[in-house]
Amino acid sequence: MIKIYAPASIGNLSVGFDILGAAIAPIQNKYLGDMVTIKSSKKFQLTNTGKFSQELPISTYDNLTWKAWNIFCKKIKKKKNVNIILEKNLPVSSGLGSSASSIVATLVALNIFFKKPLKEKELIQLMGILEKDVSSAIHYDNVVPSYLGGIKLILEKKNNIYQNIPYFKNWFWVIAWPGIKLSTSKSRSVLPHSYSKQDCIQNSKNLSCFIHALHTKQSNLAASCMHDVIAEPYRKKLLKNFSLHKKNVQKIGSIAYGISGSxxxxxxxxxxxIIAKKIQKYFLENYIQNKKGFSYICQIDSIGARKIGKKSNEII
Structure with a gap:
């Protein structure tokens, strides 16, 4: 038996639409991500548990965990029956890399359970293909950080899918999910088909400034560059009082603010x-819309997917 945890992630990071992603971990030592347990079995079995398991498709064949098992077996060209338990701890369509977490946890667990027949690159490529099922295009900005931790720049070159990006360990990322769904397809539908030259130039400035500031350890400069001109101007209308919350958390002490993924x-x-706790309190009182919603103070998860059990947090 093996149990794998894959952390939640923030895609885009405001300046890196579809090419930047970060794995996150709550500072209170709580897990924020899906877990997959695999046991030996004579026939395939899939059981869904966890707080958000009722949000999963009714049909097993529509479940990303089944699809991950199916594509894994096709890749290794051998059907491997197992008993899989998916602990769905992330809400679906939340902007926290929910689908990526399930995909990563399942594929990593399968690969370890069967003595690692696939290499890192092969696993990542399968992860990207499975993400296409959710967002209609291959995406790596959530699966790669969830798998390997840290902040990742997605290149999608033939022999170089990603690059590691340095980050500030003293940054606190306060995230807030209001308790409602917002599908990736809906978020993408509000984006324009083309952008002005001015917007393209500004986005290039912001992204290059951000990457440069990370590498040169200029925290204030990095934060000042995190302005989204690609998605936020169009997606913010889908989020209740987005601009008002931005002004209010800036008054509290926020140095950057944005939409997590879609x-x-x-x-x-x-x-x-101390400021992080004040912002979290503000989100809980003003952004959360029902009892399902939550807010956590997080930092970057440097590990990514890992084994859970006697050797908890073991790096794979």
Whole structure:
């Protein structure tokens, strides 16, 4: 038996639409991500558990975990029956890499359970294909950080899918999910088919400035560059009082604020735990819309997918 945890992730990071992603971990030592347990079995079995398991498709064949098992078996050219338990701890269509977490946890668990027949690149490619099932295009900005941790720049070159990006360990990422769904397809539908030259130039400035600031350890400069001109101007109308919340958390001490992935989760960055707690309190009181919603103070998860059990947090 093997149990794998894959952390939640923030895609885009405001300046890197579809090419930047970060794995996150709550500072209170709580897991924020899906878990997959695999046991030996004579026939394939899939059981869904967890707080958000009722949001999963009724049909097993529509479940991403089944699809991950199916594509894994096709890749290794051998049917491997197993008993899989998916613990769905992330809400679906939340902007926290929910689908990526399930995909990563399942494929990593299968690969380890069967003595690692696939290499890292092969696993990542399968992860990207499975993400296409959710967003209609191959995406790596959630699966790669969930798999390998940290902040990743997605290149999608033939022999170089991603690059590691340095990050500030003193940054606190306060995330808030309001308790409602917002599908990736709906979020993408509001985006324009083309952008002005001015917007393209500004986005290039923001992205290059952000990457440069990370590598040169300029925290304030990095935060000041996190302005989204590609998605936020169009997606913010889908999020209740987005601009008002931005102004209010800036007054509290936020140095950067944006939409996590395609939303509706939002994030705010600060460098002080006291300020982070104040922002979290603000989100809980003003952004959460029902009892399902939550807010966590997080930092970057440097590990990514890992074994859970006697050797908890073991790096794979």
């Amino acid at each position: 939303g509706p989760t939002i994030f705010s960055i600060c460098e002080n735990k």
